[in-house]
Amino acid sequence: MFKTIEETMNWIHQLLPHGIKPGTMRMERVLERLNHPERSLRTIHVGGTNGKGSTVSFLRNIYQKAGFDVGTFTSPYITSFNERISVNGEGISDEDLIKAANIIYPYVKELEGTDLGTPTEFEVVTLIGIVYFAKINFCDLVIFEVGLGGRLDSTNVIAPLVSIITNVGMDHMQYLGNSIQEIAREKAGIIKSGTAVITASDHPDALKVIQETSEEKHAKLYVFGQSFHITDHGGDDEECFDFSSVFSHYSNLTTKMKGFHQLINAATALMAVDYLKTYFALHVEEEHVIQGIKETHWPGRFEILTADPLVILDGAHNPEGMHALAETVERYYKDRTIKVLFASLTDKKNEAMLEEVEKIADELTFTSFDFPRAAKADELYGYSNHPHKIQADDWQHALAGMKRDADENDVILVTGSLYFITEVRQSFNLNKHQ
Structure with a gap:
């Protein structure tokens, strides 16, 4: 026992x-x-x-x-x-x-x-x-x-x-x-x-x-x-x-x-x-x-982590969820510059999800994270036709750079997988305690 x-x-x-x-x-x-x-x-x-x-x-x-x-x-x-x-x-x-x-x-x-x-x-x-x-x-x-x-x-x-x-x-x-x-x-x-x-x-x-x-x-x-x-x-x-x-x-x-x-x-x-x-x-x-x-609040659902710069987490992880996320971004931040950090799993409909993301993203950064089914950054990068896209294997380094370079009009949106959102969210919590 x-x-x-x-x-x-x-x-x-x-x-x-x-x-x-x-x-x-x-x-x-x-x-x-x-x-x-x-x-x-x-x-x-x-x-x-x-x-x-x-x-x-x-x-x-x-x-x-x-x-x-x-x-x-x-x-x-x-x-x-x-x-x-x-x-x-x-x-x-x-x-x-x-x-x-x-x-x-x-x-x-x-x-x-x-x-x-x-x-x-x-x-x-x-x-x-x-x-x-x-x-x-x-x-x-x-x-x-x-x-x-x-x-x-x-x-x-x-x-x-x-x-x-x-x-x-x-x-x-x-x-x-x-x-x-x-x-x-x-x-x-x-x-x-x-x-x-x-x-x-x-x-x-x-x-x-x-x-x-x-x-x-x-x-x-x-x-x-x-x-x-x-x-x-x-x-x-x-x-x-x-x-x-x-x-x-x-x-x-x-x-x-x-x-x-x-x-x-x-x-x-x-x-x-x-x-x-x-x-x-x-x-x-x-x-x-x-x-x-x-x-009512629910962690990881259009959750604002920091206000300056504005960092939003959302656990959209399928095409329907990503469509709802895109509509919400349009609803609240239509006139802002949207910079997306995206990580997903290999068994998701990533191309369909990216069709929704690309409607709202001014810049799109593809990354990966430590999870058995996590897709590689270059794999996700290959699915996208966005004119302003980059890939970064280290999401922490990528997010730190996005935050450092953000101006008051930027919205940093972190999305693509609930498991990814969990890891990012936990890193913010750890940082708060340090």
Whole structure:
């Protein structure tokens, strides 16, 4: 059994070589041996290509303002591993992480000699989260973010009060399929019989799949633009908007989460709040909605690291995310000089992402970082037709130079990969402590 956090984390991370094993059979076997702790939880399930983390954060803040103890299970992490399993925004303690790991360890070991095989790292982390929320730090509500896809994801063992599919885009095609329809079927796999579904997906092919799946499962479907709407009032330092649904109307809501896409994420969360208030008596007052939306922030999403020079981090890592980022830059910094530092992974749709980046970039610097699947700077450079592009293998040196040479009209935008954003963000935090 584990006595230290180092032993615990070494065990979790050594499971990585087992890779991705689609399916929930291993999860179900261990949960059965644990007498199904997941059945004691009231949950919300959040899937989709982009916007999952922001939607989870909006939900968490609203319910926390209403006095609920709210658990969240998210991935990947931006600041520390422990934040993936949080209650009221506070990551699981090392002591509780050790305790939860020790609870599941014997049952995980049991599987090693079976046809099902050893659970993956993500499955084990999901099991730790379920045990923590159900047995160690019981919550009024737990919000689970899908890790990959939906149908075969390890989180798809819960029976949620409501399911959310933020949108569907071309990402993780090697696992989910090469068309919007195929990917949508995987995302729609979280839809449960008789359980309502909320979606902001606007791609006709994806929406058709979600509608068909909802009908098959007799699940009530609420679609953005049909069952719930927003009116965008713009803003300077924050966004302002109205929200209306079949259940409610809110005027002049504000959020520091910048970009029209964040208004859609907020609306999706509000639709879920309306639904759960109406059908499950999860009572939330208007003031909780106003404050929850206003105070929501999510690291690495159009996050300003420094104001002079202006350095913005954004974890856009697929074409749809990059399109939303480009729109947000245009929305706020249309008359500024945009200098982009870009790093990505080899298995991403980099050419399609760069088409979006090049629409806003006055200068484009390609770099790389220390990660197994990180693309080389020269590889990314070769994808681009931008007239003002350079490559730099050392991102820290490149960013330091961009900051040194920046004038008051420059905006330095660091983007391309969530893993890259995490590394850059951590370096800034370290610098602040030095």
